Amino acid sequence: MMKEMLEKIGKQAQEEIAALVKSSGDLKAEFEQVRVKYLGKKGELTGVLRQMGKLTPEERPVIGELANEVRADIEKKLADAKAKIEDLKLQQQLKNEVLDVTMPGKDFSAGSLHPLTQVLNEVKDIFIGLGFEVAAGPEVELDYYNFEALNIPKDHPARDTQDTFYVSENVLLRTQTSPVQIRVMEQKKPPIRIIAPGRVYRSDAVDATHSPVFHQIEGLVVDRGVTMADLKGTLETVAKQLYGEDARIRFRPHHFPFTEPSAEVDVSCFACGGKGCRLCKGEGWIEILGAGMVHPQVLRNCDIDPEEYSGFAFGMGLERIVMRRFDIQDIRMFFENDMRFLKQF
Numbered sequence: 001m002m003k004e005m006l007e008k009i010g011k012q013a014q015e016e017i018a019a020l021v022k023s024s025g026d027l028k029a030e031f032e033q034v035r036v037k038y039l040g041k042k043g044e045l046t047g048v049l050r051q052m053g054k055l056t057p058e059e060r061p062v063i064g065e066l067a068n069e070v071r072a073d074i075e076k077k078l079a080d081a082k083a084k085i086e087d088l089k090l091q092q093q094l095k096n097e098v099l100d101v102t103m104p105g106k107d108f109s110a111g112s113l114h115p116l117t118q119v120l121n122e123v124k125d126i127f128i129g130l131g132f133e134v135a136a137g138p139e140v141e142l143d144y145y146n147f148e149a150l151n152i153p154k155d156h157p158a159r160d161t162q163d164t165f166y167v168s169e170n171v172l173l174r175t176q177t178s179p180v181q182i183r184v185m186e187q188k189k190p191p192i193r194i195i196a197p198g199r200v201y202r203s204d205a206v207d208a209t210h211s212p213v214f215h216q217i218e219g220l221v222v223d224r225g226v227t228m229a230d231l232k233g234t235l236e237t238v239a240k241q242l243y244g245e246d247a248r249i250r251f252r253p254h255h256f257p258f259t260e261p262s263a264e265v266d267v268s269c270f271a272c273g274g275k276g277c278r279l280c281k282g283e284g285w286i287e288i289l290g291a292g293m294v295h296p297q298v299l300r301n302c303d304i305d306p307e308e309y310s311g312f313a314f315g316m317g318l319e320r321i322v323m324r325r326f327d328i329q330d331i332r333m334f335f336e337n338d339m340r341f342l343k344q345f
């Protein structure tokens, strides 16, 4: 009687364990359920063994041995099942996480620097190579720095040409990078060798060559014995690095309130070499910047003695240089951020 029960339990357990491995449910939970059902304290096998007391002394060792065999068999089958379940899990995981190294990669397009930034970086590198430092000043500026200290008093006609955006009576959007000259000279004494690139603002009507925001690069050198020859030598060196060894420059007399003497500086046309072409409008020369010797009054305004020190300054418009470099016809392109335009650089 007991012998049959044990054999039945053994057989039943074997079937359940075999079914378990094929199940699609939570194998871990199902496995535990089967284990408890047969081997647990209240399990079927334990239940049968509790009745061993009712057996005769002759039957007891025989049934005992059989019970041990059944238990060992269930334990072994469970262990095998467990190994199989874990193996299945691993196979599944390997299948899910398979990485096909022969698949083509996802193409993502790298961005590029804005053409203004590219050329500005070039210009910066050239001046840094000559021993200049890069300085900066605020775009929202005081009237004093943008005009007054640069020798442009309130009634000066030069103010008319600057189409200033005023924030209040004495606060404005800087119309030029020249105020950085004053801020630098207030902060440190000569020798001074800086460039100051940055945005400037003018309330011009927008068209292909005018934008209410554009960029200038200011330059300032102040030391003992600085002359116009230093200005010419510096600008010539820069022009050759920017436009090639054949580039030449020429000075035309001009007027700026903050320099004396003042000049407009042209570079020989890099497209035709000076013969005259569409780019230089037949001139052979292209105007690139304004420059001059720092006005003694400007030095005095910054507590620098013009008897002891002299300096030169220059200011160039970045957009015009970049437009000619890449043959860009419309200044508005720089500020519209149209990817079809920007991707070309």
Ligand code: DAH
Pocket: 175, 176, 177, 178, 218, 219, 256, 258, 259, 289, 290, 291, 292, 312, 313, 314, 315, 316
């Ligand atoms: N600030 C001038 C402008 O916006 C450009 C300029 C001319 C700057 C001569 C200078 C200079 O430093 O010396 O038109």
